[in-house]
Amino acid sequence: MTVQPEGTPCWADAMFTDLEGAKVFYGEVLGWTFGESSSEYGNYTQAYVDGKAVAAIVPPMPGQPIESIKSAWCLYLASPDAAATAEKIRGNGGEVLMGPMQVGEFGSMVIAKDPGGVVFGVWQAGTHEGFEVQGVPGAYTWAEVVTREPGRADAFFPAVFPYTVKRMDVEEVDYKVFEIGGAPVLGRMKAGPDDLSPEAPNYVSVYFAVEDCDATVAKITLHGGQLYFGPMDSPFGRFAAVGDPGGAAFGVIALGTTVGDMPGMVAE
Template sequence: MAALPEGTPCWADAMFTDLEGAKAFYGDVLGWTFGESSSEYGDYTQAYSDGKAVAAIVPPMPGGEGTPARSAWCLYLASPDAGATAARIRAHGGEVVMGPMRIGDFGTMVIAKDPAGVVFGVWQAGRHEGFERQGEPGAYSWAELVTREPAKADAFFPAVFPYGAKKMAGGDFDYRMYQVGERAVLGRMAAEGDFLPPEAPSYISVYFAVEDTDAAIGRLTARGGTVYFGPMDSPFGRFAAVGDPQGAAFGLIDLGRTAGEPPRTEDV
């Protein structure tokens, strides 16, 4: 598999205090199986769907360094040069939290924040090139930046990555899609009013595809997960915003169940 174009989502992982609990939850809800933990790399554990790598989970670092207040999914964006991307992040008002860090021969990572504090990752592929499966049940399908400060995101991300942008025309919400060439790769939703609870930070919501959103929600709630929004039908699929028992928010979407016409978009 060739390295993905710069700025394209290429991987997702999350840190969990209860790693075995995360395995049980995502194994049931998304059908994931898990590989052997790599003690050399902090017990980093890959998740698989039908034998293809789709994500990873990891326990907190020894001593608590780098441990978030709550678990969260981190989306990684592809880069041909993680060091150069880190420099642009700093130059445009973002923060480099970690890295660039070489991970053996797998690749080089950066953990960063945009000027509004949204956490994301950068990945320069080595032997590990990213998702082995996308857009199918159990795998990554889409991601969107949910932010209270959309103007900061719109200035920052296209300056750091080679993004064009289109906005959804009409409607009463502010939604843009960042594009690499003609391909939309990342959504940006303005979190206006009470869209996010006061205690919730702006974040990137990672969507995983499922065969049946309602059935997946049934499994999720039975395992102690939370439904924040939906399920709702859309032109892109039936989706819901949810969270796992350890606080990590994510999305579920049945890509095969669509309703209505896709909204018109305009260049910005």
């Protein structure tokens, strides 16, 4: 596996107060199995699909007030130098919340916010290079910045990472795609008044691939999760916005179930 180019989504993890409950939920919904918790690193626990690492879950840090914890998926973007990326984040109006921090031999991490409050991670790979598989059922396949402040995201992310930007040529949708070397790696969607509740933060929506979107949504609600939007057909696949019992939002998409023509993209 090759280390991903700078700015490419390379890993995702989430914190849960009920780690065992999260294992049951994601095991049932996405077919994940779990490795041994690493006590040296706060019981960080990797999730696998067919033996390949796809994500991780972690309990709160000791002493962290339970009421302060809001479960959320964090997407990590690859960097050859986490410290230099942290400086770019600060220099372009973002905020570094944690790090740069060395995580043993695995790599170095940063947790940050864009100027609109979107939380994301930065990962400088060591022995842990990131996703071992993508785009198969149960694995990461796409992510998009969902924000009420698209102008801030549009200025920030291409200044920090080497993105070129294209706009989706659809009048009723404000959607842009950040590309690296001509390949799309991350979306940016303007959140309308019905897309986010007033108390919900701007965030990165992480999508996991599934065989059957409707069947997966049924499993999600059966096991205590929430359906926020969909399922809906698209040229990219049938998808839905959902949440787990801990409140962490994510997306599921059946890549093989496509409807309609691909929209045109216009260079910015």
